[in-house]
Amino acid sequence: MEKQDSNRSLSFIDTPTAANAGFLERGRRIKMAAEMGLVESSRGRHWSRALRSRLLRRKGNGACGCKEEGLAPCKVAEDLVGEDGDDEVIEIERRVRALQKLVPGGEDLAMDQLFEETADYIEALQGQVNVMRALAGLLDGLEKEKRLMGG
């Protein structure tokens, strides 16, 4: 895998060649690990459980066998019916559905719980981004130092 990486070019994002495949695979693994870190940081949350089962499913884990998904999709409309004019409701519903797709496990949630989960998810994401950025910065610094020292 390492030998392949030495042929990297900057267009690795666009063309998944054999040279990039290893890198892309590693990137995906790192992303999966990052998402696992998200899960672990907020264990009790609905979105955390949903994200965890999604990760396990992607790994081809057959032992999970959970049927949590698709239980009660689209629980949005109940809270909005009859509140505002129809146009507003439609607009809001559309956005709420989009949010449901973004937040893991959002499809099962009604509006109030969805917003709560979203808030927690945003906080966890921000924390995860900060950690990864700090890690990347640290590693970059280390590499630079190593290069200076060893080079």
Add this chain to the structure above:
Amino acid sequence: MEPTRSSGAGSGNSGTYTPEIEESLRFEEEIQSLMRDNTMHPSLEPPPASGGGGGSSSFTALLGLPANQAVELLHQPDSDDSPAVAAAATSGRELWRFRLRDPKALTLPSGFSPTFPSNAALVERAARLSVFAAEDSPEAASVPSHSGDRFPKPKAEPADSDSQPICPIPGERPQRPAKRKEAEKGNKVKGAAKKTKSAEEGSAKGAEENTAGEKLPYVHVRARRGQATDSHSLAERARREKISARMKLLQELVPGCSKISGTALVLDEIINHVQSLQRQVELLSMRLAAVHPRIDFSGLDSFLSAECGRVSVGNGRGGGGMEQSAWTEATDESRRQPQQQIWHVDLVHPHQTPSVWERVDSPHLFVHPGTSLFGYDPANSVVSLHSNQLKTEL
């Protein structure tokens, strides 16, 4: 008096009141039939009797009373709020029985709403928690401002424009309820922060409707009916309140969202923020993969399926400190893979992490083979070059 009430209800109102009017008309018949059955029992006693339990301070019960009786009840020692609120629900049921027993109570003293007594604690609580307490607790504020003439004034809250419609001016009957209806609707959308108890809302709504009610006798009936039907709308309102509270919380989380008004736009911002955060995670993970080729999570299978689910990176950790079986699993798996040593973070042993971070200052330690931290790579120069390019790119 009942027939005149219903006819007055039918003729004296604009279209905004039609649904309520229908309800109340239906309810009129119920009441009349009940009156004929004469199944009413004196319900004046229970609230005062349960004054220790707080029933006396439920002002919905007092709504049906003539002013002096209400004052009497009020001056009884207040009990806790919550039993009062809870009793308000029960007394709301008894409210209409007041009505039927004492039709004279319908004709309140002119220019006053004495049936909306200012129970200080209760009003305070209603002001704090009520759905009508959006922004400045308008309806609840109107209570003290109006009953202050008769009853000891509670802590003065700023009277709102909403207090205008509640002010009972005879002859403005049709407009007042309409205005109040709109104010209600506006409050529903803007929503107060806290969730309210449905009983309290019921009493607040019933009381509020009742303030303008001296010319609208059916309002009293609706107040009672409000207990049953309004429980649906009350639950709805409570739910909407919860939703708007959560939305406010989200607005605070998302930067730049507090200035935006309008649910759809706020939701747009929230969605954008979540998407951008997810994209950042993805970009950072690709960056970590690209810049540091030695970083990998090789034990993913094991640690994802493991019950403890701890993050385990890479190989070469050796057997050192592997107390948990999941860790040994990861190590074994990674040993099978031909890899050079890669940098890994050991989260199981957090005491080591400070030392890792300390080593930023002494990078030469990283080439130590024993710790199997930063491995040495002949392709290092390529990596560094690439990392510089990537840094400028990202």
